[in-house]
Amino acid sequence: MRYERANIQRLSAYRPGEQPRPGDGVIKLNTNENPYLPTDAVLQAIRRISSDSLRLYPAADAREFREVAASIHGPQRDQVIATNGGDELLRLAVTVFCEPGRGGLGMAEPSYILYATLGEIQDTPITTVTLNDDWSWPNDFADQLNDAGCQLAMVVNPHAPSGRLEPMQRLEAMARKFRGVLLIDEAYVDFASHDALSLVTTDGGLDNVLILRTLSKGYSLAGLRFGYGLGHANLVAAMDKARDSYNTDAVSQAAAVAALQSREAAAQSWQRVIEERQRVADELNGRNWRVFPSESNFLLATSPTDARAIYESLKNRGILARYFDQDRLRDKLRITIGTPQQNNALLTALDEL
């Protein structure tokens, strides 16, 4: 007998990119990790963890982390929520703001596939809005979501998988026009030329804006699972009630504090990635790929020949890129920016295919 709800039976689980074990020599350009190591301060914080702080429950409210995040980003501490990776923030937002069976979740198509999975788990209607050819938002984005009655919209900016950055005035116009909660997923913002923080810091923030941040990308801590949300205090308070009581652990809280406090060191890696991003884009364009301008740590590139075949050939050579078997993406690869050596290995492999 099946006991799970019908929507869970129907659900196709989100499938993350392949994760070979560390140290097996694979060049991983498929899940947008930072190719540079986390700062020394993070490793030191983890090594300083005491047995007694493992033994006791962690700070349920991640108070110290929230104070540090607030002081760095500008909002009040009660505008910050810490989560077990950015994914938990996404899931919590759906839980708190989307009604099962009605209301619903809006998103651009294509974007992060997990958004739709989370909507299906909640059994809330999903509305997708098709992006323009250049991956920009259609002018009636908010109208389409309002017409559908969406209670929550998730937009990733810089956009994934294209890397496009929507300008601030469009974000603000969207927030003011959309009648639900606008979650701006800034997972990749450390590699971009602007962020949307002013929407949540000015006068306590717009009452419907929530910004997602993660330590997975910019801070090279995908293995740690630590993300956070910045938004209006009412939105944060509502999610705070519904999150698991001890959703972040003592080790990751300490590491996350150290990460934010050593962000100037981390920012050096962002600069290196940005420089490489331009070089790899130029190189790919020179090889008859068509690369979309990216403000992220990856490139979406249209392949001159069959993209899936190239993905497979690269994989056979120990180089992982990301291939999406979905509309508008089947002729493209999404390629994470690696170290110069890794990027050169990719380019050499492409030349040899």
Next chain:
Amino acid sequence: MRYERANIQRLSAYRPGEQPRPGDGVIKLNTNENPYLPTDAVLQAIRRISSDSLRLYPAADAREFREVAASIHGPQRDQVIATNGGDELLRLAVTVFCEPGRGGLGMAEPSYILYATLGEIQDTPITTVTLNDDWSWPNDFADQLNDAGCQLAMVVNPHAPSGRLEPMQRLEAMARKFRGVLLIDEAYVDFASHDALSLVTTDGGLDNVLILRTLSKGYSLAGLRFGYGLGHANLVAAMDKARDSYNTDAVSQAAAVAALQSREAAAQSWQRVIEERQRVADELNGRNWRVFPSESNFLLATSPTDARAIYESLKNRGILARYFDQDRLRDKLRITIGTPQQNNALLTALDEL
């Protein structure tokens, strides 16, 4: 404007016990942590974490941990799910098995208050079944839940807050009679004389039984947030689809493997707690408290005088116990078993009040 769902607006957040910071000299007998430190192997595993394993996404399926847990407990690997604390397993079960608006979640009253909170977040009907005076299950427990159409029942065994252990034949009868999923919360089982593992290991297990385990209590790792579920492969597969993709991090996976592999060392602490449990119960009974027989790492004790006043007086002396302001518990304290020194401090304080 309020954007959260009406059930979230109504929700009173679960309030965990007070958590003073480590090292401030408070004697914490309020949240059932193990008074002894985690094994050396755990700390070593954490200190061995490499920067590169922090940089990369963790194993999404916690494969190594699941293999170790399966080999220790007896089921197959696909009968094990790793979670961010036991709380995540509870939440996931509600998400997957309880329909919003109908169906519902069943539990004993009193038991772990979080169960009801999770039901309210899911907006699923909640059915509570009153325990007998000795905290045993009423004979019609399953019938009451079936009549209410419950899709999931959560029972904590040993029971919290009483410490009572239901016998195996009652658990099995309940599982066979109840028409939904029976989640047996064995958070405290390391201190008990039997567990319910045979229900999930014999011939692949009953198709509706799920057992919760946590490293928070027996393994002294409340700060780490690591729990797991053992159950029928179909139940595990359904929850696996709905969990956050990377719900456990690289550090806690490594620590959890080390914890299970060093369980013989951890078990020494269980034995010490069990011995102290008897001594403290005898001492309290000798002071005109009435202590319920406990197979857990805490005692529920009826106070000879006003329980809340004793709770407050102890707190003023730097000793935290747990007071529950709810029916049948207002004349009692739940007291975690500490080290002999901590327990003596408690007893001395009670003598001096």
